[in-house]
Amino acid sequence: MKIGILTFWNTPDNYGQMLQCFALQTYLREQGHDTFLVRTGREWRPLSGFIPQLKDKIRSANRLRQYPLFLTGKIFSNLYYLFTHFHLKQYIIERGFDSFRKDYLNCSDKIYSLEELMQNPPQADCFIVGSDQIWNTRDGIYFLSWANDSVKKIAYAASFGGLKGEQEFYNLIRLWLQRFDWISVREQSGVDICKASGRNDVQLVCDPTLLLHSEDYKKLVDPNTVCLPKRKYIFVYLLGTRTHIRMKDVYAYAERKNMDVIYVGSQGVVDKFSRIEPIIGEWINYIANAEMIITNSFHGTVFSILFEKRFMNFLVYGAAIRMNDRIKTILCHLGLENRIFNGELNAIENAIDYERVNKILEADRETSGACLLKNV
Known part of the structure; x- marks a missing residue:
């Protein structure tokens, strides 16, 4: 079957986004399906124009207020660069994501807008939306509002990103959800939102990254570029x-x-500590060989578990607090609630019964995969 997949794809630095996309394509290909990513939106480009770049600098400076001496040095450094080059110094992200997409993802030749999808959609027997937080939006693209009635429509591990739905939102998506042949979501809150929108048959499944095993991800590591601390x-x-x-x-x-510290940040991490920017294969390799892992990321948590590491998750707060739902869902399901930081960093040393965890994961993998294959 020819399957078009719609999910987030254009990040320059979010490893989880890329790997969930890779995982779903890989899993379906291994089952004999012809899959391709339907690229939507636009490709990531560095900020252009003095005003947008200046606003970005101000946002970064605001986050660095807790490091006054470091911030002062940064300000003088940027001012010096501005007066000597007559434009702001811009930070360019380069982690090989474009190369990864070309090497490991089968992508549509063009990037579609909603209007183009409605007028001339790509040819497929089935469209799958998911995973990632594709339903944390009012954009009909990821609700397949444009897809023909004759084409099979599926949501796999779709996420609302902890969105707290309101009646207006329920009414908006009600008709879109009714057109799906099968809907599965990644978090319990997603089940609740779908029910409030009139779909009572929604299933809870594992994230696409969990459909694969750690050995599948080790294949992405280039042994010729391995460089680990002693x-x-x-x-x-x-x-x-x-x-x-x-x-x-x-x-x-x-x-x-x-021990040493290997620090990787993405999506707006700003602080005074030294970080590295590995390509995806290197990121996986650092996880595979780490003694311990600290993260506030859902997929950072997932890969810590896949590679059977002692880890600690630091939940987020503020405007992004709703993002914690997906982390709490998986940790509670696996009986790993104690891996959420409670003020004692030494707790990361506590052993994890991965024999028990892996039994749960394997059952989830089989159930979720079987449901997916049954409905495509």
Whole structure:
């Protein structure tokens, strides 16, 4: 069957976004289906224009207020660059994501707008939306509002991103959801929103990344580029949302344990600590060989579990607090609630019964995969 997949794809730095896209395509291909990513929206481009770049600098400066000396140095450095180059110094993200898409994802030749999808959609026997937070939007693209009635329409592990639905939103998506042949979501809150919108047959399934095993991801690691610290290390992967983690505490803990720290940030992480920007294969390799992992990311948590690591998740707060639902869902389901930071970093040393966890994961993998294949 020819299957078009719609999900987020154009990130320059979100490893989880890329790997969930890779996982769903890979799983379906291994079952004999012809899959391709329907690219929508627009490709990521660095900010252009003085005003947008200046606003970005101000946002970064606001996040650096807790490091006054470091912030002062940054301000003078940027001013010097402005007066010597006559434009703002811009940070360019380059983590090989474009190469990864070309090498591992089968993508549509063109990038579609909603209007183009309505007028001349790509040819497929079935369209699947998911995973990621594709339903944290009022855009009909990811609700397949444009798809012909004769084409099979499926949602796999779709996420509302912890969205708290209101009646207006329920009314908006009600007709769109009724057109789906099968709907599955990633979080319990998604089930509740779908029920409030008139779909009572929604199933809860695992994230696409969990349809594969750690060995499938190790294939993405290039052995010729492997470069790991000589000492044991803590791998830190943070998204730029507010969380109760102090990197100086992490470094102090690592020093006490005679370990290094490998720090990777994405999506707006701004602080004074040194970070690296690995390509996807390197990111996986750092996780696979880490002694411990600290993260505030859902997929950082997923890959910690897939590679059977001792880890600690730092929930986010503020405007992004709704993002915690997906993390709480998977950790509670696996009986790993104690991996949520409660003020004691030493708790990361507590052992995890991965034999028990893996039995649950394998059952989820089989059930979710069987439901998906049954409905395509």
